[in-house]
Ligand SMILES: C[C@@]1(CC(=O)O)c2cc3[nH]c(cc4nc(cc5[nH]c(cc(n2)[C@H]1CCC(=O)O)[C@@](C)(CC(=O)O)[C@@H]5CCC(=O)O)C(CC(=O)O)=C4CCC(=O)O)c(CCC(=O)O)c3CC(=O)O
């Protein structure tokens with residue numbers, strides 16, 4: 001069986017995480033980096049999660065992620081998270097929740113919460129049981145708008161992590177600049193020619209040239225490559 005990698009917009013989308021441990025922290029960091037509204041519901045929280053929450057109140061002094069984080073402390077008891085969610089459903093806009101991640105260290109609680117999510121039509125993920133996952137959380141390598149998500153369909157997460165580290169090494173940080181150059185170049189090429197084949201050919205040339213220069217090309221450099229590669233008829 002294979003899984004389909006679907007890339008979804010998460011900016012301002014509500015993502016709920018049950019459990020506030022190390023696994024929850026890792027997933028929250030990724031979601032916040034995508035601009036999500038992350039709510040963590042747990043009995044206890046990793047200090048780093050609480051730091052992230054307070055850090056966003058004074059963003060000037062720390063490099064807080066772009067999304068918003070709220071940590072909600074709940075009581076002991078296997079059903080406390082479900083009770084909290086039911087009570088806060090209206091406030092949190094449960095109907096609008098994009099995903100629910102169950103990351104407690106209690107498999108029974110995670111399973112109950114997955115059932116709760118399904119009852120409400122919310123895609124669920126369990127950190128303790130791949131069979132309970134409507135989607136798998138990938139290992140993510142991000143360079144600006146260039147995004148790599150790696151998964152083994154829940155079979156060997158450590159392999160996803162290992163391959164992710166290999167990819168990180170082959171994609172230097174300046175690939176973020178390369179991705180931005182791509183956006184700028186594409187706009188300029190679209191203005192210069194309507195021929196699809198030509199657009200593609202020139203874009204690849206621009207990206208190759210940018211690769212030679214740590215991703216950076218000036219508007220003048222881009223326009224020069226466009227001029228040099230446009231076919232006779234359209235040249236003015
Ligand atoms: C199904 C899935 C559900 C989900 O969480 O979405 C899941 C499930 C489980 N993971 C377990 C263990 C480990 N997971 C990791 C690492 C990661 N696991 C992640 C995702 C996923 N893990 C989903 C499928 C991903 C896929 O399709 O490949 C990553 C990619 C994303 C993230 O979590 O952020 C992240 C790397 C991020 C990064 O660093 O880049 C390591 C390695 C390490 O920590 O060094 C170990 C220890 C080695 C081992 O046990 O394999 C266990 C057993 C727990 C136990 O035994 O107690 C289960 C439950 C089970 O398999 O039964």
Ligand SMILES: NC(=O)C1=CN([C@@H]2O[C@H](COP(=O)(O)OP(=O)(O)OC[C@H]3O[C@@H](n4cnc5c(N)ncnc54)[C@H](O)[C@@H]3O)[C@@H](O)[C@H]2O)C=CC1
Nearest residue numbers: 019020021022023024042043044077078103104105109127
């Ligand atoms: N999917 C993945 O990527 C991985 C999953 N795991 C598994 O994930 C689970 C969590 O791992 P960690 O975060 O390292 O554990 P942890 O011990 O750091 O955190 C567990 C968290 O769950 C909370 N919790 C426990 N019962 C709760 C309840 N009834 N309601 C609400 N919150 C509750 C605790 O307060 C704590 O914040 C473990 O079972 C572990 O085996 C481990 C490694 C990777």
